[in-house]
Amino acid sequence: MAKTFEQLKTGFQPSFWVANGMELFERLAYYGQATILSVFLRDHLKFDEVQAGQLSSIFGGLIYFLPIFAGALADKFGFKKAFSFAFFVLAIGYFLIGSTGIAAFSSWYENKDLFPLLSAILIFTAIGGSFIKPSVLGTVALTTTAETKSLGYAIYYWLVNMGAAIGPFLAYLVRDSFGIEFVYLVSSISCALMFLVTIFIFKEPEAKLNEERESLIQVVKNLWTVVKNIKFIIFLLIFALYWIVFWEFFIVIPFYISDYISPDAPIELVLSTGAWTIILLQIPINRLTKNIPTPTAIMIGFVFAALSWFLLYFVTLAGTVVGLGFIIATIFIFSVGEQTQAPRFYEYLADLAPKGQAALFQGFAFLPIAIAWLLGGTFGGWIYQKFGTKEVGQPEIVFLIIGLVGIAAAAMMFVYNLVVHRKS
Template identity: 45%
Template sequence: MISFRGFSRNFWVANTLELFERFAFYGSKAVLTIYLAERVGLGAQAAGSLAGLFSGVLYFLPVLAGTVVDRYGFKRSLAACFSIFCVGYFLIGLAGLNFGQSIVAAVGKGPYVFAVLMLTAVGGSLIKPSIVGTVARTSPPDLKSMGYSIYYTLVNIGGALGPILALGVRKNLGIEYVLVMSSITSFFLLLGTLLFFREPERAPDETPPGSFAKVLRDMVMVFGNLRFILFLAVFSGFWIMFWQIFYSLPFYLTESLKFENFELIETVDAWTLILLTVAISALVRRWRPIRAMSAGFAVASCSWLLIALIPRWETVVVAMFVFAVGEGMQAPRFYEYVADLAPREQVGTFMGFAFLPVAIGSIVGGILGGNLV
């Protein structure tokens, strides 16, 4: 049954699940380093390292998780994802709740937080292959690009509204309850999956699921392409800058600038991308990919120099706007350049590893941010 101007009911169900999952993810992500450092008492250095490792693992595991999703289906994978999220977010929040202190103390704060963050990251690795796969299967052939645009727009809306919702919860209930609310949201997403989501049919020409052995062979092959790996390593620098929005910027705003509502500034990047991505893409569409990416990298870098030169919270808002402009210049062309770098017969395999700079940037950025603050 096709409805909603060409898209199936299942398409909208999947995207609605993604939207609310992004509320939960970005809401918890907005406060995670401050929460771990101050409420749990781990300090800024450990908090940054653990938060960076959490997102790094979450963005790396889909290489393997895609095989699991293909083998067991989108519905079961989504149900597993939201079940793990429900438990994981609650256990992270437990470290800040009074009645959870004896449990955390018995394990040790550091080991406890590491374990529950890794559990939650495993669940998170299942969401992207499941939702993107559903979008691919449920979008009519002539509307596929629009389907992906709707998906990415909703991701950015989640990134924009999640921290704002977190601010309200933090102010009225306490920072630990941001994680509890993410857990509750995940529970309702589990119910929504079980009640409304239907397993989309596999297309007749769709590639059958690969094995873990094949994924590992592909990984060895990709890592053997030194030019490609060098490019990914260099481009990880952009994501090191990006993740500072969540890892070091909250400390700078609250401790140095005395601006308590740091979640609001964390949303500037997402709002700018929602409003200006189409215009920015049109501006650089005739540029070669390497030129657009280099210019975007440079513009994004300048945003952090602004913060250093003029230490005011208003400057940080402007800087986050400038950073988003740089992100909008390079992000759409990044995947085009990856496809150009890859051997023609291995484009699909190489594209599967294109998100590795996000993971590398998160891990390195978390360690770096934690040490800087």
């Protein structure tokens, strides 16, 4: 323990703490709105479940897919410029999303088809948001030592989840006091403040300043080099199934709670369970599992992911409505597996990255999450509309299907580990 505290004092450069602090507020903004996005789209803007899922897929998919390119550009132009652009765009984008549901701005959208308009706003917002994570993770890679890198990624993940916990709590207070549409104004203000922090406080890491910047042509070549690594891409594609299982908590569970428990239930607080679990347990689990091989840590996460949805399936199989307490328990189980594997995953990618390509490789870390959002939003909306609505009354089928996706992911990762281990 004493050694850990000494590492906290001497093993991190100042930019590490500033970047992670900004990430906390960005995640606060993101998860505050993410917990209510599907309900905001369906119940407030009157889209159906499939349309709500499609719009969620557009935003969530792009905000995690574009870091592949945004990470390369951040490596080229520097993290300070990337952060400045990102927070400026996010502040505007979140305001515009919320304005679609605010009465004072109704004249802006009168007699307009809201689906393509909102799609354009979500794409704009996602472009800004895509620069955040590769820039933060790139900063972590350059502002830690070999001894503190693992702890650094655990701290990063801990602060991400602090934002993911505080954001939904604020969203619940705002929705309860002012209305669901005003949650987006809180997200906008949070990002505007971080834009100011970037301009006046954040300093480019010294290692970044000393790097030899590559041409845009070389950046494109670097991207292609990563894409050609078939083994690496297969690994990321299998991970996409895991993240589909994760994101369905944000698509399916809000619908289920609103339809079967109460539309006034604290959806945001329920969905923040995973974040609070990680806040409490991430650092201890990181210390306890640091010697577990990465493939084993990843398999723990996959198994727990499938188990959480099967528990929901078996409870509802007899027609019993799942209570909020049991939903909280299943999210807790999922999060224990998540925090076992996630920091190790980022550390693994950081070690793969050649010099000057830290943000590029960390950008590819979000390809599985992007695929999961691009497919998972529409997939979750469709299976819920087909089986889960009150009119159909078969939510257990929804939970079963998602659990089977988790089983498929675990089986594929098990085979992948066997093959890679045999060849290595």
